Amino acid sequence: MTTTARTMLALTGLRVDVDRHGTAIPLVRDATLQVRAGEIVCLVGESGSGKSVTARTIMGLTQLNPRMSVGGSAVFDGDELFDLSAERMRRLRGRELAMVFQEPLSSLDPVWNIDSQLREGLRRRERVSQKAETGRLLEALAEVGIHDGSRVLRSYPHQLSGGMCQRVMIAMALLARPKLLIADEPTTALDVTIQAQILELIDKLRRDEDMSVLLVTHDMGVAADLADRVVVMYAGRVVEDASPRDAFARSAHPYTRGLLACIPPMIGERPEQLPAIPGTVPDPSNLPTGCSYHPRCPRASERCTVEDPPLTNVAGTAVACWRPGDVVIGEDELVTVRGQAS
Amino acid sequence: MAAVDAAAFTEVRGLRRQLRRTGVSVNSALLYASLAWMAIVALAALIPGVLATDDPTVLDPARALQPPGAGTLLGTEQYGRSVATLLVHGARSAMVIGLLATTFGMLVGSVLGLIAGYLGGWVDMVIGRFIDMLMCFPGVLLALIIAAALGSTTTNLILAVGIATVPGFARVMRGQVLTVRGHLYVEAARSNGFSPARTVFRHILPNALAPSVVMATVSIGVAIVVAASLSFLGLGPRTEVPDWGQLLSLGQPYLANSWWISTFPGITLTLTVIAVSLLGDWLRDRLDVE
Numbered sequence: 283m284t285t286t287a288r289t290m291l292a293l294t295g296l297r298v299d300v301d302r303h304g305t306a307i308p309l310v311r312d313a314t315l316q317v318r319a320g321e322i323v324c325l326v327g328e329s330g331s332g333k334s335v336t337a338r339t340i341m342g343l344t345q346l347n348p349r350m351s352v353g354g355s356a357v358f359d360g361d362e363l364f365d366l367s368a369e370r371m372r373r374l375r376g377r378e379l380a381m382v383f384q385e386p387l388s389s390l391d392p393v394w395n396i397d398s399q400l401r402e403g404l405r406r407r408e409r410v411s412q413k414a415e416t417g418r419l420l421e422a423l424a425e426v427g428i429h430d431g432s433r434v435l436r437s438y439p440h441q442l443s444g445g446m447c448q449r450v451m452i453a454m455a456l457l458a459r460p461k462l463l464i465a466d467e468p469t470t471a472l473d474v475t476i477q478a479q480i481l482e483l484i485d486k487l488r489r490d491e492d493m494s495v496l497l498v499t500h501d502m503g504v505a506a507d508l509a510d511r512v513v514v515m516y517a518g519r520v521v522e523d524a525s526p527r528d529a530f531a532r533s534a535h536p537y538t539r540g541l542l543a544c545i546p547p548m549i550g551e552r553p554e555q556l557p558a559i560p561g562t563v564p565d566p567s568n569l570p571t572g573c574s575y576h577p578r579c580p581r582a583s584e585r586c587t588v589e590d591p592p593l594t595n596v597a598g599t600a601v602a603c604w605r606p607g608d609v610v611i612g613e614d615e616l617v618t619v620r621g622q623a624s
Numbered sequence: 625m626a627a628v629d630a631a632a633f634t635e636v637r638g639l640r641r642q643l644r645r646t647g648v649s650v651n652s653a654l655l656y657a658s659l660a661w662m663a664i665v666a667l668a669a670l671i672p673g674v675l676a677t678d679d680p681t682v683l684d685p686a687r688a689l690q691p692p693g694a695g696t697l698l699g700t701e702q703y704g705r706s707v708a709t710l711l712v713h714g715a716r717s718a719m720v721i722g723l724l725a726t727t728f729g730m731l732v733g734s735v736l737g738l739i740a741g742y743l744g745g746w747v748d749m750v751i752g753r754f755i756d757m758l759m760c761f762p763g764v765l766l767a768l769i770i771a772a773a774l775g776s777t778t779t780n781l782i783l784a785v786g787i788a789t790v791p792g793f794a795r796v797m798r799g800q801v802l803t804v805r806g807h808l809y810v811e812a813a814r815s816n817g818f819s820p821a822r823t824v825f826r827h828i829l830p831n832a833l834a835p836s837v838v839m840a841t842v843s844i845g846v847a848i849v850v851a852a853s854l855s856f857l858g859l860g861p862r863t864e865v866p867d868w869g870q871l872l873s874l875g876q877p878y879l880a881n882s883w884w885i886s887t888f889p890g891i892t893l894t895l896t897v898i899a900v901s902l903l904g905d906w907l908r909d910r911l912d913v914e
Contacts, residue, residue: 381815391827394830
């Protein structure tokens with residue numbers, strides 16, 4: 283859609299290894315994706331697929347752990363993040379880059395009230411009078427739908443609900459007026475009704491502020507609702523990068539298809555048993571040969587067990603599969619609509 | 625023996641029942657008793673004149689070695705000074721050394737633990753080995769060595785006792801920092817771009833402090849006992865008025881005939897340490913530490 287907008291974030295061949303007793307275990311092997319200005323990109327995949335690690339690596343948080351090593355490239359607004367000094371990186375965080383975490387209740391420090399935590403964040407950005415600061419805080423809280431701001435400011439995290447805490451976290455991220463917001467499963471710990479509100483809020487702020495968002499989620503429904511672009515990760519790799527329309531209606535990768543098949547239908551007859559992808563995400567220390575999805579893939583061929591498919595562009599969709607195309611899982615007859623990659 | 629125990633047990637149970645009937649639990653009764661005792665000790669330390677009107681520096685050989693009773697509440701020592709008066713005037717030295725030594729130990733130990741826990745790696749190794757080295761010596765022995773090496777002044781006594789409490793504080797703080805460092809709000813603080821110093825002092829330290837505070841209360845009691853032990857052994861400051869440890873040793877040669885000179889300082893020390901520990905337990909429960 284917004285193909286003319288400039289690229290805010292470009293990951294190319296991102297690699298993250300963790301050192302476990304001397305052996306490097308790949309948590310992210312080849313993550314390549316772009317987020318353009320004002321765009322929401324949804325990063326989807328099962329637990330353990332490397333989505334959160336990818337998000338935290340962009341923030342420079344993974345690198346704080348001496349056992350982690352990072353390779354590849356992450357260009358943010360023209361700057362190569364991995365070449366920046368720790369100090370420059372620190373300055374970017376909380377100003378141009380902001381992050382919202384999965385567990386709102388534990389993301390806030392229990393010993394300080396909301397007022398001092400938000401104020402602390404605001405002071406990173408700018409220095410104004412105490413009174414103006416309070417005004418800005420109330421404004422930010424109102425923006426995220428908290429209208430009794432002065433009460434919330436006086437509260438401590440344990441006195442607030444999870445939804446409230448998440449709003450506070452988003453308000454804190456937004457006080458920074460970031461160019462890119464990274465939200466790591468921001469609604470997973472919340473009630474369904476609150477989930478919708480928080481997501482709507484992120485979407486609205488994205489439009490109002492022209493902010494880019496990288497939304498990590500395992501909820502395909504969320505991705506379908508909000509995303510300008512859907513990036514599917516599996517076992518530390520990006521396996522498909524498509525517009526939501528393509529991803530859902532004509533998913534090229536069998537894994538994306540599998541994920542979609544697992545969503546219970548909202549209308550019509552419910553199946554006796556929900557379909558599930560057989561097996562589990564492979565252990566990163568013991569990856570299968572060839573395409574890491576082949577042991578679970580209904581369409582795996584001889585070639586898939588030997589050679590890992592590269593991420594290849596086909597008609598606006600990038601896919602890493604030797605036999606991509608439109609298929610219905612479970613059918614013996616494979617209907618290939620789009621041409622084969624490479 | 626067993627019969628005595630059983631009798632004592634029934635008696636304690638009876639007392640408990642009685643207290644429960646009056647709506648006071650044994651725990652809170654002990655707590656109030658501890659508070660009252662510490663209030664008396666604190667008063668003695670701050671304004672001894674209120675509790676003991678006679679001058680502890682005036683020697684009166686005519687009144688030497690009088691037993692507790694009519695003339696003096698707790699008897700007199702060999703120079704004719706009232707044991708009660710000396711105990712009141714010795715409170716200040718005990719409290720000052722107990723508090724300052726603990727403060728010193730807590731500050732130094734916590735800073736070491738904080739640095740070791742936060743930085744990890746070789747810094748942690750070096751600090752860890754240093755702490756292990758200190759821990760090789762029993763607290764009293766370590767304080768004894770330091771006091772003997774530095775010379776007997778109040779400041780050196782505080783340092784000696786304080787250093788003996790450093791390892792405990794360092795270990796507790798290091799362990800807490802390792803726990804707190806892994807919390808999401810610390811990562812969130814980093815993702816907000818706060819400097820390491822800010823993250824440590826605003827978000828890690830306050831969350832890691834509670835166990836050290838509880839430990840400090842217990843440590844005050846230990847420090848008082850260690851300081852008294854050093855005084856008893858003659859490593860305390862030379863002052864006109866003996867502190868509790870010196871009073872204990874003053875009475876030692878007369879133990880057979882004039883038991884009160886040593887006994888009352890001993891009881892005073894014991895009560896003070898128990899009271900401090902009970903207050904520490906109460907604080908631990910209030911702060912909800914393990």
